[in-house]
Every structure is written in structure tokens, then in C-alpha cells.
Amino acid sequence: MNIRNMLLDNWGIKLVSLGLSVTLWFYVTSKGKTEMTLTVPLELRNVPLEMAVVGNVTGNVEVRVQGRERALRDIIKGEKVSGVLDLSLAKVGENLVRISPDDIRRPPGVTIMHLSPAEIRVKLEPLVRKTFRLQPVLHGAPAAGYRLAKITVTPPRITVEGPESLMRALERLQTMPIDIQDASESVTMEPKIDYQGQPVKLLDKNIVVHISIRRTGT
Helix, strand or coil, X not given: CCHHHHHHCCHHHHHHHHHHHHHHHHHHHHCCEEEEEEEEEEEEECCCCCEEEECCCCCEEEEEEEEEHHHHHHHHCCCCCEEEEEXXXXXXXXXXXXXXXXXXXXXXXXXXXXXXCCEEEEEEEEEEEEEEECECXXXXXXXXXXXXXXXXXXXXXXXXXXXXXXXXXXXXXXXXXXXXXXXXXXXXXXXXXXXXXXXXXXXXXXXXXXXXXXXXXX
């Protein structure tokens, strides 16, 4: 009997047998496995130098995972699953960055079945530096018989850095209110800076405000 006859002889039975074998293989390999859906935190990595992320970026992705029950139990108990969004190839402006299963860190033996969303929009802007004269903001007034004599800021000018659009909107830089209510002596302090809610970075250190309080008439 030649090979062709061997293959075609009782082909119906052989086809059924093949189907049963494939079904059995899937059953054996998937036995003990289950699926679950997770909300996974997304971390931004490799932001290009001299650039900053602006606007709202999706902080989580929905991930459906499959694995043996033991591995999924470990996830439920706290074994971390996290996503990493690589921005090393991102450019200035709007970027549509795709997330793949390889970007999801998970325990061994856990398979990513589905991701949502599969793409994340990220906007990048150049980092810009701007120099200001820091304006101290005072609250209250010296004690009776005393007066405000002088305010000195060291260094006199300070530099901040932030995304281009935010720096354009930042027209002045001042301190949070400094309380001098009923003060009868001079005050020297490191002030807190009012960034007007903007995510900018102060590049200078050791900033000091000296408020000179003197007796009235001196």
C-alpha cells in the first residue's frame, strides 16, 4: 500500500481522531488555568532629555490575564503586576504610544490575553528655564511700636524649570504667606514657594528671606 492510500484510507475516522487529539491537547494544557481582569498601574519610563510630559495621561490599563490558579492567587495576595510605557522614541507634541504584552510585568506562567486601551496618547513639551525676582508675601503686621524696615531675598533672582506652555503662563514667582503678625524681632527663614499649582522645578537652593523688624522711630 502506498503512502497516498494510507492517508486516504478511512480518512473520516482519521479526521475525527485528529480533532479529538487536538481537543484533548487543549484540555490537558489548559487544565487548572483560569482568567481574571486586573487594573494595572502604568509607569512612564525613558522620557527624552530636556522634555516633559504635559496634560492628563492614562494612569492605568485593564489587563485580562490567564494562568494557573496558584499564580493568579499570588497576584490577588499582592504580587505586583505593573505596566511600563517606554517614551524613549517619543517626540515633541502628541504621541500615540502602543502597549504590548511585553510591557506588562507579571509573575512567571501568567499570559496576557487582552489589553485596554492598547494605545496611550502622551504629549511632550520642551523644558524651559525662566529667572524671576522672588516676591515675598507677608501676612499680618509687626507688634505695636515696631515697623517693617527691610526685606532681603538671597539670592536676589532664582531660576525655575518646567514645560514650555506652563512657563509662558508663569509671569511672577512669590512666596507662600510669611506670618509677621505681632513680630517684635527680625525674621530669617527659608520660604515656601507658590508655584500657582504648576509642576515646575526650582533649580536654586538655600533661598533665604530676611525680614528686618525695628522699633518705631529707629
